[in-house]
Amino acid sequence: MEVTLTVNGADHTLDVPDNALLVELLRERLNLTGTHVGCDTSQCGACVVHMDGRAVKSCTVLAGQADGADVTTIEGIGTADALHPMQEAFRECHALQCGFCTPGMIMAAIDLVQTSDDLDEAAVRDGLEGNLCRCTGYHNIVRAVLSARDNM
């Protein structure tokens, strides 16, 4: 099937199998390998991207469902020279170790900050429970999100 979508501001029309997932389209067709796959049950959040401004698990969205959508991945929110405030906060607060969960965590965290008022520690922990991190123990991720909240 043919899918037309915008990814990180660029328009694409791609021919993909009917059962292709959005994450496969991003990684394999557009070479946007910052979006990761950490599970096969939609439980880990390594694959989170924004679709029309909302955080979605791209392993759980068919590429076809993204037809007409505006998708943003980790590669689209900032660059090494101009980091997004959430990226900056993750670095500043040492909110990553191996970095594998990090793109999904950052994308989920941006959505969380944008869609909540009065974000406190408990709300951050609650809001990120769909994203697994095995390295950091979450302590510094929570600190990073709370600090980015004040800069976004």
Next chain:
Amino acid sequence: MSETGGTGIGASVRRKEDVRFITGAGNYMDDINQPGQTYAVFLRSPHARAKILGIDASGALATPGVVAVFTGADLAADGIGDLPCGWLVKSRDGSDMIQPPHPPIAVERVNYVGEPYGIVIAETLQAARDGAEAVVTDFEDLPAVVDAATATSGDQLHESVPNNRCYDWEFGDQAATEAAFAQAAHVTSLDIVNNRLIPNAMEPRAAIGCYEAASGDYTLYMNSQNPHLERLVLAAFVQVAPESKLRVVSPDVGGGFGSKIFVYAEETAVTWAAGKVRRPVKWVADRSESFLGDCHGRDHVTHAELALADDGEFLGMRVATTANMGAYLSTFASSVPTYLYGTLLAGQYRTPAIYVEVQSVFTNTTPVDAYRGAGRPEATYVVERLVETAARELGMDPAELRRRNFIQPDQFPYETPVALTYDTGDYEASLDRALEHIDYARFAARRAESEALGRKRGIGFSSYIEACGLAPSQVALSLGAGVGLFESAEVRVNVTGSVTVITGSHSHGQGHETTFAQVVSEKLGIPFENVEVVHGDSGRGDYGLGTYGSRSIAVGGSAIVKAADKIIAKGKKIVAHNFETTDDRIDFEDGVFSEQESNRSMEFGEVAFAAYVPANFPLDELEPGLSEKAFYDPGNFTYPAGTHVCEVEIDPETGTVEIVDFVAVDDFGLIINPMIVEGQVHGGLVQGIGQALLEHGVYDESGQLVTGSYMDYCMPRADDVPSFTVDTTVTPCTHNPLGVKGCGEAGAIGATAAVMNAVTDALGVKELAMPATSETVWNALGGSGAASGAA
């Protein structure tokens, strides 16, 4: 933690590696592709124990896109050897442990669910999956042995292993221990199950095997914690390719925790298969495969006793453990419940007599090997549950009972009855700091407040010790290790004065690119930005033993210091030549070589340039170039230690345990980057808490893994755990040049006992099985919100 500014030792420098990770530019295994690559899917046993009567691959070979199907017989016919265990443990009667055959791809029998018995290679992943579906395998299902505690009386799994017993090991002085128990005023005993854990690094394991027909060279890309060791084992033992023809590259790796140390079936098979199909072969585990195929951790059943005098002095300890090895002996499996466990049973205490017996058994489950802490969490759990229980039974304050038995600062070096020599420590300092942070004095008041609200509050301690910086080769080899455990480093000063450091350690989250650069920048007095750290490629570094056992800074870092010292020594020679004097008259400080009693000096960069532009060097005394290698073999283990205190509150209505406060005070010796060290502690603590409250690898009686996905295996999530109070005390390690001890495993080693001591304190019960889920806790409360008081 104390912190200095700048970028040298002691500064919380922000990490060099982060920019690529936070912008999505990391280079993990699944991000790597090779031209013309094929895709592999493994055929995995659906049975816990079965005979393979026949494999019909014709359907797979007829599937469009399938390139080849191989079975265990194909690898065997090609001379591919068994996956070896690298540590020989001897039984009490002096006989060697029994190592059953472990073909990478099963040939006649399968012994656990998920064991690979074939490999399907195709043009696309989808075609490989379709091909695997089309293979018809005839199994004869056999009854499985699942439970470690009764494994010795179960069906015999391996022809060569009577009673399914791998070894029957003992350690310590049995007679002295019996004598201690005979005069004890009090004996505390516990039955302990150390629950099976599944490591779950977030990046699944993956491998790409490549073969170049013209040269006969193989390249294996994989996410390994020790690429050189992988190469050694695949070359020397499994015989996939000669060492000189095999390069192993381990790029950005998404966590390891032990599970990426071992030599597994999959990378062996894809490397071999690449030579067969003459194209690259790529395999990436999906999470379900990770659950079945990555080595699991822990899984001990233990009876433990502590003998005490009436004033609380520890007299002796007696421990009997059955350790589950799973179906085969994984790479380091035999050492985990023996030399990494029995030797740690002295803990921080002066217990004079200790005796431990360990029998290791085979079952029809995934192999068990080192998982963060590896043996030391199990030892800490035994010791610290015993001590806390003894305090309760004697009506003593658990902190005071520990204090009374601590090894004192003036007793170092301290030789324990279980063969270790602790070099240094101050255990009371960490305990005192922890008591302050948790505000122990007011605990009774907090407990009363909780009680008034109908909640149960408890506090628990864990004063752990670990032997890290693995390992003095001489000691390890004498105890049965098959490899030395030194580390290598190379410091290459480039012509322009920048420095490339090549280390045999591997970073999969630990931040070596930053920490090691801090060390070199400080040693050589050059800007942090000018130091580049390279790791993870057997084609770029001579040799390495990799990262595990909290060894990277203590052993790998020391090797780097040693190489840097050689650079300074060579630099002095060059400067001496330039100034027409002798090198003993040249000093080096802050990046400047200067002549004594003169105002002549040369900057580091000038010396580098001079080394590569060797104007009239006396060539038989002074070679051009400025690049040095070093191998560092530690003189002893390092002994990080500390006290963790956990405070919990339990809702009796639901059995839910909430950690309301957690304090970790650790002594890691000197610290290079406090920010990174704190992060290591946080992550370890959550793995330790996960074991206590959430995680459990469960098999049913037929040997099916019941907890084979994130739906069933409860991983700690952000809302399951608290923020932590983390602090350090410092006694520098006495035998390495940085004074460092290592910090990677401490959290996972200390936390579990602290949590369970707190939970049992809150409930008023002696024993409680891990994980203390709300169901377990609710049942312990009699299922009615009232404590049953029963153990």
